[in-house]
Amino acid sequence: MIVETKSYSLYDNKILSGEFIMLNDDNKKICLEQIGQSINYCNEILREFCGKEISIKYSIISSMDFNAKCSLLENGIYSIEILSEVFEKTFDILNTLLYEKNSQFYSIISYGEENYNKVKANKYLDIMHAISTRLIIFHELGHIFNGHLDYYQAHKTDKGLSFYMDSSRNNLPPLESQILEMDADAFAATRLVGQLTFPANIDRLNGEILDLIKGEMHTLILLIVSSCLSFSIMGLGRKREPGDYLNSKYLPLRTRQDYYVRCTLNAFRMLNRTLIDKVNAELLDIKFYREVLYNIEQYVNLYFQEALGIPQKQMDSSNNKNELDEKLLSHADYLEEFWTREMRIKLLPFSYFDLAL
Secondary structure: OOOOOOOOOOOOOOOOOOOOOOOOHHHHHHHHHHHHHHHHHHHHHHHHHHOOOOOEEEEEEOOOOOOEEEEEOOOOOEEEEEEHHHHHHHHHHHHHHOOOOOHHHHHHHOOOOOOOOHHHHHHHHHHHHHHHHHHHHHHHHHHHHOOHHHHHHHOOOOOOEEEOOOHHHOOOOHHHHHHHHHHHHHHHHHHHHHHHOOHHHHHHHHHHOOOOOOOHHHHHHHHHHHHHHHHHHHOOOEOOOOOOOOOOOOOOHHHHHHHHHHHHHHHHHHHOHHHHHHOOHHHHOHHHHHHHHHHHHHHHHHHHHHHHOOOHHHEOOOOOHHHHOHHHHHHHHHHHHHHHHHHHHHHOOOOOOOOOO
């Protein structure tokens, strides 16, 4: 059963001038509801699958070295912690990008509207904020529901682990660590496609504002553009030196984003099979998004440059293009083969769901 995405207004004063707004108690409550709803959504699918559900503690905290983490505590309870800045910065960036002067960005996310509509812009802000932050939430839930934490615990002697604290404390082999991150991204992509492209959810949103969502393909664009925002906040355009990807615990960020978009497209095809022959094939081609996502990312990078004062050479869509070299894209394909050949079987005893082939 697919659960409809709840729509809400996160802040009272929106589409202003990009002022950074901190989470107050009321807004924190709304964001906590997002986490709770995401957990409930996964548990509802799990109940249909095997008649069970799992208990997960969750919180929003103001200080942490990472945007989010999931943990298996000493008492065997799972927990998720999300950094408050994830919600704050996501809102602030969207609030800036959806300002009336940014008409080109509005045209993209409204699926071609030429005339700016503030009411619609506010609703698109709400939808995209939910997608961007739930990508991070569902990623952490993927580590729990797909058995990553329990698998890691079974290969450790210490208790109270978090997934992952840092590379120095991640003792998994590089290939295993990389594929578990990819699997958590695939989990997030599939859940978001299932929620947003659900026809009843589209009808509900259009019942609130006429012609807000122009169909399932429009939701796909919103999903992919919003994911670009999430990965940009993680540091997609931040200049970094090339690393040894074969021995790294984590895939380069652009390689990982590319895989996430591929998962989104695959999930969309699977859940919307009746539409596939009716849509522009280019909009379902990863090569198309490899070209256009640079432009979407640059909107976010301009925010970092102009609002936060980060030099362009340090935060730009031209940085780290080597992370989409053929050898890295082929490595991601190899990891999928490694998943089918070895990793899936290792995880099955620990996973709450039947893992994808």
